[in-house]
Amino acid sequence: MKGRMLRYALTALVAALAVWGVVAVHNWNARRAKVAERRAELVRLGLPGDGTSDFVPLPAILPHNAAAARIGADLFTDKRLARASRRTCASCHWLNMGGTDGKMHAGRLTRPLVNAALATRFLGDGSLTNIVDAVALMIENGDFAGGGTLGEVAARLAADEAMAARFKLAYSEPPCASNMVDAIAQFSRTLLSAGRPFDRHQGGEPGALGAQELVGMELFKSRRCLKCHDGPGLGGTKVHEGRKVSALRGLGMRKVYLSGKYSDLGAVLMNMPAGELEEAERAAFVAFLRSL
Ligand code: HEC
Numbered sequence: 357m358k359g360r361m362l363r364y365a366l367t368a369l370v371a372a373l374a375v376w377g378v379v380a381v382h383n384w385n386a387r388r389a390k391v392a393e394r395r396a397e398l399v400r401l402g403l404p405g406d407g408t409s410d411f412v413p414l415p416a417i418l419p420h421n422a423a424a425a426r427i428g429a430d431l432f433t434d435k436r437l438a439r440a441s442r443r444t445c446a447s448c449h450w451l452n453m454g455g456t457d458g459k460m461h462a463g464r465l466t467r468p469l470v471n472a473a474l475a476t477r478f479l480g481d482g483s484l485t486n487i488v489d490a491v492a493l494m495i496e497n498g499d500f501a502g503g504g505t506l507g508e509v510a511a512r513l514a515a516d517e518a519m520a521a522r523f524k525l526a527y528s529e530p531p532c533a534s535n536m537v538d539a540i541a542q543f544s545r546t547l548l549s550a551g552r553p554f555d556r557h558q559g560g561e562p563g564a565l566g567a568q569e570l571v572g573m574e575l576f577k578s579r580r581c582l583k584c585h586d587g588p589g590l591g592g593t594k595v596h597e598g599r600k601v602s603a604l605r606g607l608g609m610r611k612v613y614l615s616g617k618y619s620d621l622g623a624v625l626m627n628m629p630a631g632e633l634e635e636a637e638r639a640a641f642v643a644f645l646r647s648l
């Protein structure tokens with residue numbers, strides 16, 4: 357009797373392990389396929405998102421559906437996406453500060469939205485690989501906008517005749533979960549940090565960077581920061597030790613770094629594999645980072 361029970365228990369255990377293994381392999385494959393898809397998209401846009409060892413210029417703008425992007429810009433401040441919390445996207449993502457308020461919400465630092473359209477990893481842990489998934493999470497999750505399920509929010513927009521008409525023009529269909537999220541993703545494609553001093557330098561403008569910043573730029577290359585902070589966003593494509601490699605483009609527009617712990621870029625450098633730095637080199641590094 358006892359032996360039979362043991363055999364049953366073992367069989368059940370083996371079966372559970374097998375199911376778990378199949379699910380794990382499936383999830384892993386699905387994740388890899390998504391990353392590959394995003395990389396292919398970046399390559400199509402002429403933006404090498406990975407494996408570059410030199411600076412890649414920031415495009416002035418990414419291709420986007422203009423009518424949809426205008427809807428997305430309005431949804432960004434629309435309280436119907438944030439009924440419970442009354443916090444619209446713009447309450448936390450301050451576009452004049454690189455798209456972040458520099459504050460913690462539910463234990464997470466608001467991620468910058470400026471240049472986010474160039475990334476292939478999203479959230480602090482890099483667990484999402486597509487911006488539309490991050491937008492959907494923000495709309496639904498009560499820690500963030502928390503407006504309800506995507507279906508509920510889209511239905512609220514569809515009930516507004518003027519809004520429904522705008523969606524029909526941009527998408528040939530009324531508001532629904534997927535085009536609503538897409539409209540915000542289209543808007544994000546217009547949020548690039550072009551025109552910062554480093555971009556003007558790359559565009560060939562004499563004197564856009566000072567002597568100190570140029571030293572910092574060379575250090576950034578020679579200390580191999582590009583190994584992780586790669587592509588046009590200078591990051592946003594990799595995960596290292598469970599953390600998304602931050603995109604450094606637009607860093608000069610922000611005031612708080614890492615998990616909200618630092619407001620001093622010199623201190624942030626101590627956490628990066630910069631090697632030994634003399635005081636003047638550290639200052640040059642910081643000056644360069646501010647020009648981004
Ligand atoms: C209460 C503040 C708050 C509100 C409101 C909010 N966000 Fe966020 N957002 C955050 C925080 C915090 C994170 C980082 C979450 C994490 O690391 O897991 C984030 C991350 C994101 C990201 C991922 C960015 C990246 O590069 O990883 C996107 C995209 C985003 N938010 C878009 C939106 C949109 C669109 C809205 C409105 C529907 C919105 N957010 C509303 C605080 C907020």
Ligand code: HEC
Pocket residue numbers: 480576579580581582583584585595596599600601602603604612613614615621624625628629630631641645
């Ligand atoms: C091995 C990969 C790796 C290398 C190499 C690397 N970084 Fe980072 N960097 C990261 C990760 C991961 C984060 C995000 C850490 C976190 O969120 O806790 C980060 C964050 C940063 C930040 C903060 C950005 C923000 O938004 O708060 C700065 C600044 C930075 N790195 C600069 C540098 C510099 C300068 C170098 C070269 C000396 C460098 N990094 C080299 C992985 C790397």
